[in-house]
Amino acid sequence: MSFDIKKIREDFPILKRKVNNAPLVYLDNAATSQKPQQVIDCIVAYYSNYNANIHRGVHSLSQEATDAYEKARKTLQLHFNAAHSHEILFTAGTTESINLVASGFSELLKTGDEIIVSALEHHSNIVPWQMLCERTGAILKVIPMNEDGTLQMDRYSNLLNDNTKLVFVNHISNALGIINPIKKIIEQAHQVGAAVLIDGAQACSHIKADVQALDVDFYVTSAHKMCGPTGVGMLYIKEAWGKTLPPYQGGGEMIATVTFEKTTYAEMPHKFEAGTPNICGGIAFGAAVDYLNSIGFDAIKKQEEALLSYATEQLLQIDGLKIYGTASEKTSVISFNVSEIHPYDIGTILDKLGIAVRTGQHCTQPIMDFYGIPGTVRASFAFYNTKEEVDALVNAVKRATMMLS
Amino acid sequence: MTIKEIQEELIDEFAMFDDWMQKYEYMIDLGKTLPLIDAEKKTDDKLIKGCQSKVWLNSEMQEDKIVFTADSDAIITKGIIAIMIRVFSHQTPDAIVAANTDFIAEIGLQEHLSPTRANGLVSMVKQMKLYAIAYQATNK
Ligand SMILES: Cc1ncc(COP(=O)(O)O)c(C=O)c1O
Secondary structure (H helix, E strand, O other): OOOOHHHHHHOOHHHHOEEOOEEOEEOEOOOOOOOOHHHHHHHHHHHHHOOOOOOOOOOHHHHHHHHHHHHHHHHHHHHHOOOOHHHEEEEOOHHHHHHHHHHHHOOOOOOOOEEEEEOOOOHHHOHHHHHHHHHHOOEEEEEOEOOOOOEOHHHHHHHOOOOEEEEEEEOEOOOOOEEOOHHHHHHHHHHOOOEEEEEOOOOOOOOOOOHHHHOOOEEEEEHHHHOOOOOOEEEEEOHHHHHHOOOOOOOOOOEEEEOOOOEEEOOOOHHHOOOOOOHHHHHHHHHHHHHHHHHOHHHHHHHHHHHHHHHHHHHOOOOOEEEEOOOOOEOOEEEEEEOOOOHHHHHHHHHHOOEEOEEEOOOOHHHHHHHOOOOEEEEEOOOOOOHHHHHHHHHHHHHHHHHHO | OOHHHHHHHHHHHHHOOOOHHHHHHHHHHHHHOOOOOOHHHOOHHHEEEOOOOEEEEEEEEEOOEEEEEEEEOOHHHHHHHHHHHHHHOOEOHHHHHHOOOOHHHHHOOHHHHOHHHOOOHHHHHHHHHHHHHHHHHHHO
């Protein structure tokens, strides 16, 4: 299928909007993606036609809703190439997925055990582990980063030892867009018997991860980064870990039998899915993954790489502009500053011109401290962005620089 | 001049501009002329943390008036600070406590005083008022 950008943009109603009297140029895709009509229609169809609680009714509506929800789970299983559909858990998002694993491990870890995280992590991937360490007496170690935004892999090898129980790294860093060598990270962790959780929140809109080929233990993401709705996400949990980890929350759906003496837990995935889930969100998550696959990840990659290299080349012609995260393995994210101008000032002027970017620390204060900067301006591109929008960005940055110098 | 008079004056000044660019350029210029807060006063206890930009605010009593000095690491934030200082500095605690910041909306810069912007400005204005209330209390 050829890549018809005009047709693709037609799928996203929000892209027709104006902001501050200028056409919206949406370059904050790393924060959340926009939603195609196909996903919006799916949400409307659910509430209009077959809204019912799932897994508990014999009536037809409940059956339809259950079937659609489980079909979405199957869609995710196939997309991420999980061995079983019960290894796919629906959660509220990346943050909850991480907390679910952290909570499970709080019963498995003991004083002296070690956890490794990377210096590139999102706060949501640092804080739960710090809390876990406080609860269990485990020690948190950090893989340091290089100037170009890559991880110091030799330091990682040295951090691994028999006490290492868990390693947590993001697939792609949200502040810089650098792709981490997760296959190598997983292999080395497994050599010392440690489990690995990969945070795929930034990766899943760009790369199709294969959890079996990676041999990863936990892989997490949020639907809203993948053209799906907010409030729903995924935890891939390798079957063996699903059996080992205790349930996360108590409630309906997650039990097999209940008496006041003893409750036995349901099998995966229900063991980890207490209460009525975000049914519509789960179904729409499946629709979003179908949508991305209908565009095709090869086509997405090609378009985003073209945008990235064009934008990088154009932005670098601006005097005093510095890009953070310059390693070659990266996705369509450009984090930058111009001379000593504060990122907040540039972001404010860009907004006036209808251009949405993110400014600040991007929930990654350790990375900003590493570079000794208050933050960056981050432009993040999706497959529905265009070369013209890159031009609009570059012109706006020039204008902002002129006003602010 | 009273706070009200200064606010009217600012509204008139900004009324000269018919597009946002000129308005912002003027505001940025005001930020550049902001008398700097003494370096030794830029301590952590004077720091108001916005998630996006930082603001330092110092207050001193000179006779019966409060004198504010302030700074920010972002120039647009500094522009708004310059406006606020022109309005609230060298005024009595009573006048500061009684005043409001509705004039910012009339100038067309209200988005900068939105709490969701996390630039520290909302907290700064609140802090100015709190200083005024504190001085009021100690003088009575
Ligand atoms: C790398 C990374 N991890 C975790 C998160 C948190 O995701 P959510 O807020 O959807 O739970 C984000 C979102 O910005 C992210 O970019």
